[in-house]
Amino acid sequence: MPKGKVVVDRERCKGCGLCVAVCPFGVLDLSKDYNSSGYAVVTAVHPEACTGCALCAQTCPDVAIEVYREKAAAGTPTRGAGRP
Amino acid sequence: MAERQLMTGNEAMAEAAIRAGLRAYFGYPITPQNEVLEYMAAHLPQAGGAFLQAESEVAAINMCYGAAAAGVRAMTSSSSPGVSLKMEGISYLAGADLPCVILNAARGGPGLGNIAPAQGDYFQATKGGGHGDYRLIVLAPSTGQEAAELAGLAFDLSDRYRVPALILADGMLGQMMEPVTLPPPRDPGTLPPKPWALTGAKGREPNLIASFALEPTVLREINVKRYARYREIEAREVRWEEVATEDAEVLLIAYGTMGRIAKTVVRRGRERGVKVGLLRPITLWPFPYAPIRTLAERVKAILTVELSAGQMWEDVRLAVEGRTATPFYGELGGVVPTPSDILQEVLRYA
Known part of the structure; x- marks a missing residue:
């Protein structure tokens, strides 16, 4: 499985939980960590399960999530390879 | 455009x-x-x-x-x-x-x-x-x-x-x-x-804006x-919205965020054959007493739903004046009920 990493902009997050609901792998959950507006921000409780699909980032109405994908090692064939 | x-x-x-x-x-x-x-x-x-x-x-x-x-x-x-x-x-x-x-x-x-x-x-x-x-x-x-x-x-x-x-x-x-x-x-x-506004009294009598009138008869007149x-x-200026009230047996009354959730309750209830309708006040003052009173004559119950312990509920009961049952369902402290929670309540009166 590909590996991914979720980064939450804690000051943009309003704790609505849409990303928690949409993640197919249960990576995210609301924390008890409050930002300066008072919202319980989302956090990766199972970061090891993240595949980097970025559904959470696409769902987030406040553009508070960035998803990074692990680069494949040199020489590893990638899916759907086209132009470099 | x-x-x-x-x-x-x-x-x-x-x-x-x-x-x-x-x-x-x-x-x-x-x-x-x-x-x-x-x-x-x-x-x-x-x-x-x-x-x-x-x-x-x-x-x-x-x-x-x-x-x-x-x-x-x-x-x-x-x-x-x-x-x-x-x-x-x-x-x-x-x-x-x-x-x-x-x-x-x-x-x-x-x-x-x-x-x-x-x-x-x-x-x-x-x-x-x-x-x-x-x-x-x-x-x-x-x-x-x-x-x-x-x-x-x-x-x-x-x-x-x-x-x-x-x-x-x-x-x-x-x-x-x-x-x-x-x-x-x-x-x-x-x-x-706004001819009453304080815009500088050049060429006209000065306007006075105050909330103070020491003489009781003057303050009474104001x-x-x-x-x-x-x-x-x-x-x-009374404004409200009605959803599926024509043949409703249970009438929901809800405003704002709860009014929106109640619309989903009406849709889901109707899909299950429950004759549920909604009256959503848009102006809370002036409150739509008259349309609620009219509907109270022909529904089995008017269920008020609020994110409170029952505040608008008092106005609903003033409108209904005992013409029909007026149950209440509310959530407190920032908890928002789901459409299923409310539909369960509706089914108790359907």
Whole structure:
């Protein structure tokens, strides 16, 4: 499985939980960590399960999530390879 | 062509207010209405208006008093605890017959409460949170689109009747992003003139704006005249929406965020053959007593649903006057019930 990493902009997050609901792998959950507006921000409780699909980032109405994908090692064939 | 934008309810109300000719906004930060301040700070000066972050909520509402007295469309916004602080100024605005728009993106209470959506400020909004015999025009949007429309209407009604208008929203409506079709901007110069405003008494008698009249018979006369305007508002400005009420056996009554959830309850109930309808008050004052009374004659029960322990419920019971059963279902402290929770309640009376 590909590996991914979720980064939450804690000051943009309003704790609505849409990303928690949409993640197919249960990576995210609301924390008890409050930002300066008072919202319980989302956090990766199972970061090891993240595949980097970025559904959470696409769902987030406040553009508070960035998803990074692990680069494949040199020489590893990638899916759907086209132009470099 | 109409402009359609994806924005939060707070941003929609802020932009609609600017387009309605708002030119003086004074506020103070509090979650969940901060986006109003942020939006005003960025956009109101571009429209030629004045944005100022006041030193407190009390200062902000009194700045509104000054701007409104000068004839400018003025607005402030806050969330529940901050609106409590504004109450003295709101009573003075009402006593001075000044138009002003106040937005409450309400949160859980009492006290500092929390920042989750709640409707515990209904009494404060509709029954007079400040002192004295006065009313506010109270508008309760349930979608981002309606929030934008009611923000414009609030200014028009407030100016027309010289009565402050309060938009009673909540944290959910303020924070939720939705597509909104915005109204075209209006030039403040084209709005109806305000001959009573303090604009400099060159070539005319001075105007006086005050909420003070030491002589009881004089103050009585001022209040009687104001109440005549309140009666006119009650006769002309009641607004509500009905959904599937024609053959309803159980009638839901809900406003704002709960009104929106109740619409889903009606749809799901109807899919299951339950004859459920909804009456959603849009103006909380003036309250739609008459249409509720009419429906009370032919439904088995009127179930009031609120994010409170039962505040609008009192007005519903005043409207029904024992004509039918008036059960209540509410959630407290910022907890929002799901459509299934409410449908379970509906089934008890169907």
